[in-house]
Amino acid sequence: MQKNILGLLFFALLLPLAGSAQLQSPDDFLPHRLGETFTPHHLLVDYFQHVAANSDRIQLTQYGMTNEKRPLLHAFVSTPENLARLDAIRENNLRRAGVLEGTPDPDLDIAIVWLSFSVHGNEAAGSEASMGVVYDLANPANSETGNWLENTVVILDPSLNPDGYSRYTHWQRGVANLIPNPNPSVREHLEPWPGGRVNHYLFDLNRDWAWQTQVESQQRLKVYQQWLPQIHADLHEQYYDSPYYFAPAARPYHKYITDWQADFQVEIGKNHAKYFDKNGWLYFTKEVFDLFYPSYGDTYPTFTGAIGMTYEQGGHSRGGRAIIAPNRDTLTLLDRVTHHRTTALSTVEVASVNSERLLNNYTSYYQESQRNPKGKYRTYIIKGDNPQGKLKAFTELLDKNGIRYGRASGTSVSAYNYQNGSNGNISVADGDLIISAYQPLSTLTQVLMDPTAELEDSLTYDITSWSLPYAYGLEAYATTQRLSVSGDFTFPDTENARSTVEDGAYAYLASWASMKDASFLADLLRRDLLVRYASSPFAIEGESYPAGTLVITRSDNRKKQDFVAIVRKIAGEHGISLTSIQTGFSDQGQDLGSDAMRIVEPPKIAVLSGEGTSANGFGQVWYYFEQRLGYPIGIYDADNIGRIDLNDYNTLVMPEGRYRLSESNLKEIQDWVSGGGRLIALGYANSALAGKSGFNLSEFATDKDEKDADQADEKATLDSRYDDYAGAARRRISRSLPGAIFKLKMDETHPLAFGLSDEYFSLKTSTLHYAPMKNSWNVGVIGENPMVSGFVGAQALEQMKNTVVYGVQERGGGSIVYLVDNPLFRGFWENGLFLFSNALFLR
Structure with missing residues (x-):
């Protein structure tokens, strides 16, 4: 029932059609009423396609696929006039952020709201609610939302984690009783291992925004960087024993979060509270969910200039279709969907009413980032003689996050040494990699690169340190001085790697210093080549090599047909520059035929x-x-x-x-x-x-x-017998x-x-x-x-x-x-x- 969606990758799925005579609500389109049971992912996709085919307020695109080949969708919702100039609005927003050159056009002053649903697949009420939200926004008969869309573009991601969502919803539909049983101890409330929270590789995608290890994050963040919205709301669920949580967030806040970002969260929260108060729904704010760790769906947008927020509905995987809550009331799936539907629409409303203020403060945020970065350190220096594999992996992450970097010019500066925590003068060499804080994504740069993040309160929700030079094992320094970038930082190309494998060599030596080297070794072993490693340092043909150096000899592989061609091919595929050696006689240390050159036993x-x-x-x-x-x-x-x-x-x-x-x-x-x-x-x-x-x-x-x-x-x-209760x-x-x-x-x-x-x-x-x-x-x-x-x-x-x-x-x-x-x-x-x-x- 996916209606050929897989064949439309990266293209607009369905062009908006004139009129809305055929537009159906989720209740009318689905084989069940919204909130009655869980919707399989393919039906969720079908519904979004249906809305795109029958409303001129929406453009639907597929931005990627999961590991299990389910589509990842974005719905862009606004007026037909705004959709007709959607790319111009996007580029104008990037000019406002300084990512693109040029002056913003005031005729394109449109606020951008991004709504993300169910990054944890078993927090399924979010994805269920997304169908109601897109209907409310895209329905031309809804004049209230139509007015909001005059100055607002809404981007909906209905399911950030389709594989986890499908794992949970298919299990639920397979084990649930015909009549919902609200008893928390029955099987439909006890999800088995590994659960639907995680994606195919069982990663928590809500901790992956900055690191982008997973294919869903990589594809989503590529689009996110092309938009950089003013507001991002991440719709989750927490355990069923809690009511609804919305902004403002709990302390601690990262010290780089601006007063504007903190204060506007309060305005959004008060708007939500207006609707919750009217309906008598319970909620809480300012507790548990802080804004510190940079790889969440609220903090990452915050560090890129948005008002980033988490919304948490009580329910989670334990909620099922109905469950008895601690207050002895029965919490239904429909309740959960209705609450999320309300906060999502309230978010759009606040953005529209405050569009001009949002855009002005957003512009000021980025101007200040480039003129006067928030943190202490203004330039980060990564030595160019770090292992090339580590440098390559590091720059790939910077690229994914839109962080600019370049090549240094030789100079001397006072800097903080990441390795020993001291300050002193260092020499910056031509060709060292430098990252200036004077750039559009200045705050994100400093958050990820600072040696330590200052914590205003030790009651925090997640890890408290993540500095990238430590994570990548790089010799690095940070200085309060502003250094200029002299050009692009580049790496040798693949052809250069192939050319280092000379015909007729006695052996080939490879470095052992990064994951790139490890994947190269793994590939050699999979091709049944015999590889050794040096158990101690040695020198040969006038060059010194450390312990761990990989040694691939012609003798060990003499029965391997096309040995040299295979090594050359694998080296090229991995970008590994080998050293071709013409003798096994070492100048110092053990010879290449010594037992000290230990054979790598292929792991089984x-x-x-x-x-x-x-x-x-x-x-x-x-x-x-x-x-x-x-x-x-x-x-x-x-x-x-x-x-x-x-x-x-x-x-x-x-x-x-x-x-x-x-x-x-x-x-x-x-x-x-x-x-x-x-x-x-x-x-x-x-x-x-x-x-x-x-x-x-x-x-x-x-x-x-x-x-x-x-x-x-x-x-x-x-x-501790006389300790006070309040200080526990x-x-x-x-x-x-x-x-x-x-x-x-x-x-x-x-x-x-x-x-x-x-x-x-x-x-x-x-x-x-x-x-x-x-x-x-x-x-x-x-x-x-x-x-x-x-x-x-x-x-x-x-x-x-x-x-x-x-x-x-x-x-x-x-x-x-x-x-x-x-x-x-x-x-x-x-x-x-x-x-x-x-x-x-x-x-």
């Missing part, structure tokens, strides 16, 4: 999934292998671990999770490791191994340490670690640290902490006085001191890799993805 990988694992955690592993590495894996249900023939694999990955491993399960894993297997545990998966017989990971180094900790806990419990939340944050960056000391001589420096910045998102292990390699550790970016409670910080974060235990012929901080978290910590590649390939 099993990954645990299902109940017991975190859906996000498993999805991060799945995404890494399929989308970043391009390498095959076998996926197994964690509850069936005892039925896996581990002898078919040499690598077992345990994603984040709360595992239920029996003693026999653990014994089988230990025997398999002793026989040559490698076990990799990420994040909370380590808690299933810690303290167990045969595993060296433990919270305490000695029995005395454990006893002392128990006594300290008992004393703290006794001391503030006391809890002392033990809190919502997400901060810790500087680790790395053992560069261990393969787990190859390609990294002796200092690694790890994103820590939990209070898991373990003592340095006995009879093991403690590769990445936190010392006594750690350098930290972001918020960490005082008690939590004490717990983190002198702990192991990344370690390796050798057992028989195999090993166990403990990754206490999950390096794959949300898929955006580029240096963490590379560290995981070490765990996978270098043994």
